[in-house]
Amino acid sequence: MDFLRFFSGKPSSKEVAKDRLKLILIHDRASISPELLDMMKSDILAVISKYVEIDNGTIDVRLTKEEEIEGGSPALIASIPIRKMKER
Incomplete structure (x- = not known):
């Protein structure tokens, strides 16, 4: 049924x-x-x-499964948009 999903663009509820x-x-x-x-x-x-100065509105930090790691170990995924570097 993945073939039908190609045309709809939406994943099935399954x-x-x-x-x-x-x-x-x-x-x-x-x-x-x-x-x-x-x-x-x-x-x-x-x-x-x-x-760095970060954009607090669109931060995403979650735990997921990294398929490439042997045994399917959990991985922490962080998407933190950076606005600009801070002056040092």
Whole structure:
């Protein structure tokens, strides 16, 4: 059915549910609570903010599964838009 998805441009509800279940399993395997993930995000942003000005409105920090790593280990993915470098 992936052939039909090519024309619609939208993932099927089956694929969306599958992706959501994968994320839930990854969070469970990593044993990272949402609170801990928020604390990690705050710490990362504090360090990065020392060196660059960041766009706080579009930050995305999440835990995901990195397929290339043997065993499918969880990976922390951070998308932090940088406005400009700070003067030193």
